[in-house]
Amino acid sequence: MKLTETLNDLANPTRFLALTARTLPWLAGVTAILLAIGLYQSAMAPDDYQQGATVKIMFIHVPNAWLSMFVWGVMSVAALGTLVWRHPLADVAAKAAAPIGAAFTFLALVTGSLWGRPMWGTYWEWDARLTSVLILFLMYLGLMALWRAVEDPSRAARAAAVLTLVGAINIPIIKFSVDWWNTLHQPSSVLRMGGSTLDKAFLWPLLVMAIAFSLLFITLHLAAMRNEILRRRVRSLQMMQASRVAFTSEAAAGPKEIGAA
């Protein structure tokens, strides 16, 4: 009950802007502090006995990979908000999340491939995990292309919402089918966490980094939503101005045309 009331309050973009204006500096500050702690801890973490210092890529790679899927989850909830509840901010949230999610996915791919070079001897392997993340990246890009293809934001929002939900169904299918495809063609999977569970010396920095990256996403997302709301206001002001100009010029030229007709 409380939650729905809060959500309804936020339906007013002005209220949302006011709220985020107050909370964003705090969020950014906490994110910066946590990132600093996480990076320091990661730098201080001992080297792995097999992987050496390259294991530290994990502290960047894993939070990025985790967020690449989490962001699609956020977009799916926003898509439900668009289609079912018609929440005005849901469109904005979905649109703002797509490029951020694509960026996290891209970073997960890049850091993974940089980690793979010294460990597996190759930048890219058609491994199940890698392939399904690559497809996730392609789907993010397709969604962004859809957002960019249409001028009217609310029309684009409904189309993007349908595609996001279909993608949310499809991602587990792709994950499993790619797993399956891989076992057909490649006898052993390369991507394993060294065979053992993570030691505490690695686990703590990783947890801190995961929380820091999640906060980073929330901060960036709220800031992007603010930008999107302001951009839409500018757009509607421009449209109003354009229609006013057209109207006045029409009114000036109007009587003659009617007379001629």
Add this chain to the structure above:
Amino acid sequence: MSALAALIRRDIRIALRVGGGALIGVLFFLTVTVLMPFAVGPDLALLSRLGPAILWLGALLASLLTLDRLFAADHEDGSLDLIVMSRTPLELACAAKALAHWIAAGLPLIIATPVLGLLLNLDGTATLAVAATLLAGTPALTFTGMIGAALAVTLHRGGLLLAVLVLPLSIPVLIFGVAASQAAISGPLLFGTPFSILCALSLASLVIGPFAAAASLRHGLD
């Protein structure tokens, strides 16, 4: 029920007549398959190894090519608005349209497969396996592609955007289709395992496709 049957009959008739373009898909399938030996070289052993993959890719691209017109033609002449406003549930109408599209554009691809298999040096079992997997898998391509077609028609954008949206969704179908064909030809694996998953994908898309397409039509058209 009779309304749906009439819709199916009408769509098939339009697709097969002059300007329908269902048979252009077959011609495209043939051309893509003929292009492959030029790209990889006319080595018959290599071609027979790549054969199922080539046929599947060709069928995927051909079905993508014809999907563009699934809703666009009806949108242009206004009959899509009638379908949306009619008393028949839009989900069922979408399913009927997709079924008609599959009969007009998907079935000819499967019928053409044996001829193309001959060109790619596939033996009888292999050709039969590819045809069977196409028969089980192309409905999934049509029904998931329908979502993209519905999105494209509500956005007044077709072509490239449709391809970019639909192709990632068709990856599981491609994986299991080729896997089942390979299993029947050489693989240590049983044919039935990937084949039944392929059938499951088709059945699932039979449910999801019409609902998603109807939702995007309902929300998108105004």
